[in-house]
Amino acid sequence: MIDEVMENLYRIEVPLPNSPLKELNSYIIKGNDRNLIIDTGFNRSVCYDAMHKGLADLNVDLSKTDFMITHMHADHTGLLERLATKTSTVYFSRIDSRVFDKDNSWQPMIDYALINGFPADELMNALHSHPGFKYSPAKIPEFNLIDNGSIIEIGGYRLQCLLTPGHTQGHICLFEEKKRILFSGDHILYNITPHIESWSYLVNALGDYLKSLDMVYNLPVDIVLPGHRNFFKDLKGRIDELKAHHQQRADEVIDVVGSEIKNAYEIAAGMTWDIDCETWEEFPIAQKWFATGEAIAHLRYLESEGRIKRDAQGKIVTFQAAAN
Numbered sequence: 001m002i003d004e005v006m007e008n009l010y011r012i013e014v015p016l017p018n019s020p021l022k023e024l025n026s027y028i029i030k031g032n033d034r035n036l037i038i039d040t041g042f043n044r045s046v047c048y049d050a051m052h053k054g055l056a057d058l059n060v061d062l063s064k065t066d067f068m069i070t071h072m073h074a075d076h077t078g079l080l081e082r083l084a085t086k087t088s089t090v091y092f093s094r095i096d097s098r099v100f101d102k103d104n105s106w107q108p109m110i111d112y113a114l115i116n117g118f119p120a121d122e123l124m125n126a127l128h129s130h131p132g133f134k135y136s137p138a139k140i141p142e143f144n145l146i147d148n149g150s151i152i153e154i155g156g157y158r159l160q161c162l163l164t165p166g167h168t169q170g171h172i173c174l175f176e177e178k179k180r181i182l183f184s185g186d187h188i189l190y191n192i193t194p195h196i197e198s199w200s201y202l203v204n205a206l207g208d209y210l211k212s213l214d215m216v217y218n219l220p221v222d223i224v225l226p227g228h229r230n231f232f233k234d235l236k237g238r239i240d241e242l243k244a245h246h247q248q249r250a251d252e253v254i255d256v257v258g259s260e261i262k263n264a265y266e267i268a269a270g271m272t273w274d275i276d277c278e279t280w281e282e283f284p285i286a287q288k289w290f291a292t293g294e295a296i297a298h299l300r301y302l303e304s305e306g307r308i309k310r311d312a313q314g315k316i317v318t319f320q321a322a323a324n
């Protein structure tokens, strides 16, 4: 399905079966000499078919097309390898590009899950159900690395890159000042709450995320074009909701910990999740993984706020409420 959003700007809805996100928004800017595709879909045939059909309907010549990827997740990067041609420039966040470094592997994440109480016998199963593991591009084209403030000009659009860490450390939004548009990637979604996870205590993902929300709060925009689901107009209103949501979640984490000492996996199991399962045991393994990552992000944030104490002395990291 294709929508014309504005002059020379289109959206292709790329289905993401079995994902609560439902679909990815791929945005296409058509220019006289070059086109730009913003985000691509998973590396799987159902996504490729939708992109292939959409691009054909729009008469997009891939040999005259460049790419901009808002962040490193597989639903955004997945089809890069199959769609990019020899002449394509691929704009990609310098910070997020590090996950594709040769020496990078999933092992540190696995080790980290283990010390946070994730059951050892379920770890490999969790990894193999992870969409990032299953649907990433097999090979990565050469990137044109972008930073905060980089400018991409194409088809009468002047896109200013805004580094907005939180959802990923190198997440980038695009701001079109004259046309008053924000391409928000997965930084701000309208129908669902962006997933904030942390798999390292060096990164305060939720703290970064809240700061990045403030960074874009006052942007003069008439329309926000997110990475998933509906477009929306009220940027400030949506940011207020997201901030309130995370404060509530942080308070919930404090309640779940109570006066006990618990690990992150146990805390995740005690939180409420918007998922069709009666008990934590019934959660699909990938959802347990995401929930644990999200619990850690909130715990790390609460620790930075002085509300939670972390104890990393033993084999498993534990948390308790900070004495006040």
Ligand SMILES: [Zn+2]
Pocket: 071, 073, 167, 186
């Ligand atoms: Zn994402």
